[in-house]
Amino acid sequence: MPTVTLIDHPLIQHKLTLMRQKDTSTAKFRSLLGEISMLLAYEVTRDMPLEKVEIETPMAIMQAPMLSGKKVVLISIMRAGQGILDGMLQLMPSARVGHIGLYRDPRTHIAVEYYFKVPGDVSERDMLVVDPMLATGNSAVAAVYRLKETQPHSIKFVCLLAAPEGIEHFHSEHPDVPIFTAAIDDKLDEHGYILPGLGDAGDRMFGTK
Ligand code: URA
Numbered sequence: 380m381p382t383v384t385l386i387d388h389p390l391i392q393h394k395l396t397l398m399r400q401k402d403t404s405t406a407k408f409r410s411l412l413g414e415i416s417m418l419l420a421y422e423v424t425r426d427m428p429l430e431k432v433e434i435e436t437p438m439a440i441m442q443a444p445m446l447s448g449k450k451v452v453l454i455s456i457m458r459a460g461q462g463i464l465d466g467m468l469q470l471m472p473s474a475r476v477g478h479i480g481l482y483r484d485p486r487t488h489i490a491v492e493y494y495f496k497v498p499g500d501v502s503e504r505d506m507l508v509v510d511p512m513l514a515t516g517n518s519a520v521a522a523v524y525r526l527k528e529t530q531p532h533s534i535k536f537v538c539l540l541a542a543p544e545g546i547e548h549f550h551s552e553h554p555d556v557p558i559f560t561a562a563i564d565d566k567l568d569e570h571g572y573i574l575p576g577l578g579d580a581g582d583r584m585f586g587t588k
Contacts, residue, residue: 382557383546386422391415391561395539399577405586409462412511412584415539415561416466423507423537423559424451424471449503450475452531456510456522457481457494459581463509463537475504479525481518490521497529506531511580513541513560515571516548523553539580540564542573 394411397403403411430447433440450473455464457480468474480494498504506526513519519536526534534556536549541560544567549558564573572578582588 384557384559385563386419386559386561388418388422391418395561399575401578405583408583412462413466413469416463417470419463419537419559419561420467420470423535452477452498452501452504452506454479454497454506454508454526456508456518459512459584460510462580462584463511463539467507467509479522481521483517490517492525495525497526501529501531503532505533507535507537509537511539512573513538513545513549513558514567514573516545519545519549520552523556535559540573540576542567
């Protein structure tokens with residue numbers, strides 16, 4: 380069964396409201412996204428497997444839990460995924476990182492890949508695919524199809540805001556990939572922007588408007 384998990388922690392919701400406001404500066408927007416991304420990472424990694432290892436404290440020997448298995452792979456869908464990636468890397472500095480770049484062909488509206496660089500052997504690694512906005516879902520759907528070709532152990536999709544249309548589209552194509560989001564907004568406008576949303580996440584993050 381496909382799942383959408385709404386991560387509605389009060390700190391995330393408060394920071395997201397600040398991000399949505401149109402007068403929030405580029406610097407503030409970027410730092411808030413970094414903070415929220417750490418909180419999202421905390422929730423999304425709750426089910427990471429642990430194993431007991433023997434360690435020595437100054438007082439005694441003990442069996443203590445540590446993460447088991449291979450390091451997680453974070454995949455940023457360019458370019459706005461970078462903001463979530465940076466925040467998550469602060470919490471998981473040893474994570475492996477991949478990037479996928481897609482643009483929308485203005486004539487056909489099909490997502491066209493222009494960049495793809497993912498760590499070599501991901502067959503035993505869990506993959507977190509990050510992009511702040513799940514709008515139409517076209518990029519996310521295409522990215523996950525491409526990433527499935529690398530046969531990772533598992534895939535989760537993590538975003539900040541999702542539109543109902545994007546969730547439906549994504550789940551119709553990838554019912555096996557759970558979505559984690561901080562909010563589900565009302566709808567898309569005629570240009571594919573999320574309403575009420577926060578505008579263009581990449582432009583707001585990089586100050587390109
Ligand atoms: N991408 C954005 O950055 N914002 C939207 O509202 C939709 C897609």
